[in-house]
Amino acid sequence: MTAMASLPLAVLYGLARVLYWLMAYGLRYRRGVVLENLRNSFPEKSAEQIQLVAKGFYWHFAQVIVEILKLRALSAAELRRRVTFTNPEVLGRFFPLNRQVLTLGSHAGNWEWILSAAALEYPGRAGGVYKPLTNPFFEDFMLQLRTRLGAQLVPMLSTLRDLVQHRNQGRTLSLLSDQAAGPEDYPYWTNFLHQDTPFYTGADKLAAQFQCAAVYVGIRRVRRGHYHITFTELHDGLTKLPAEQHQLTEAFARQLERDIQASPSDYLWSHRRWKHKREVRTKK
Template identity: 65%
Template sequence: MSPAAARSYPWYYAPLNWLLLGLAHLPLGALYVVADGLYFLLAHGLRYRSRVVRENLRNSFPEKSEAEIQRISRAFYRHFTQLVVEILKLAAIQPAELARRARWVNPELMAGALARQRPVITLGSHMGNWEWILGSGALALPGVMAGVYKPFKNPFVEAFMRRVRTRLGAEAVPMLATLRYLVQHRRGGRNISLLTDQAAGPEDRPYWTTFLHQDTGFYSSAERLAAQFDCAVLYVGIRRLRRGYYEIKFTEMPDAAAVAAAPPGAFPITEAFARQLERDIQASPEQYLWTHRRWKHKRR
């Protein structure tokens, strides 16, 4: 971590910084041993958010038996603990290793959109390893990758995660700076990535739809940004093929023209995103972030 970044948090976090960087320099095989220990600690010892995980799974898959829910829950904790060490590895991973482990299926969709001198919005989710999308995209895709994120309250975590997210060439944009970033780079060949599956509160003007059998509010900022800046829109999906290896694929979404042609109250981009994400979760339910309190808000 650079001296400038180190000065952004209190000195007593320095030992933790050295510990995390030391772990990040271990081979992934060794880190997966750490992940195995974390699995037993979180899933069977601390039972980390186990009530939230099982409630989310039962509500999302009412057709599944309790035995199936338990199986998905265990597989999720395996995935989750491997995800933790994979994100940590981003602090030291070599570009060639990340490129080998995260394969882009159709990068030409991004290249075609940027060639038309339009900003591109990519809509992602807490599926698979979303942090590897940003780093590997900065290596594999044309233009500049920029990920929108919600800043952490803890100053050390904020500084460390910014380093993790930007060390391979991507840019990290705080959520409240999204509009200003697009204004500054509307013709600059930028791809700005939004995690659109977070729980949108009443103040966020959510779009409500049925998602995984539940009334669900989604952030609708993609609609407004696409219309305002004439953006192309792509869904980015990632799935784990086996431990440490992922496949990343774009799917074309409705764009600014579709938003302009939609009737009042329709949100074609967000609705298409919800349906695509729903299909991905149903195909690999253990790879979604079930510890997230996705349905904490209710429609007014």
């Protein structure tokens, strides 16, 4: 994998075309899941339009795969050139105040490039929560890939301990907040892309407990291999938000919904985000 990562991106994008064909037409990778997600999320679109979005998704996903692989060998200078921040001051203003900031991202654009780009933009201040992989080889590969440009990784089960250790330090902790939460996670349910959707509530709880600020991370592909990141402040952390009201999670859902609707092919549609249904409790 390291040898392949050393290839120029122009060559890797040739590989991406092969991956695209295999996923879209050969293996038909999760084709049913992709189409069902798109039909339910965009009921106003015709069958032809849904097919076009699906085609765009597979091409986007193929590019992201080789871009993630390239991160193993991508230089800091090249990543800075390929990922730019439209308003870095929105996040940066919290650091001189020694405030912890939760940055809420999603599986849009190239989500793996965001943390490494942030580590270059804010040296020593960018951390991200991740779920360790069970395969030792891939766990080691991804750890090296994600941290080689200065990002810090925090295992999901160590999030609380990390926030305690870094209390009153100006840094950011990134959460991918669009995962499919199950009933055991006591999710927050809201209407998202025309569907009743469960969201994790970790951001609400952490912000309330540690008085963290919260910032939404939007990423937009401007051309092949180039992205713009835009921050939207959701909470300044100066006032305590009641966790049970889920204001941060609701604000995150609305921002993400707008971004997906603006560029639907650049979202990860192959994941079964709507596999869980809300439990309806009847009164006895």
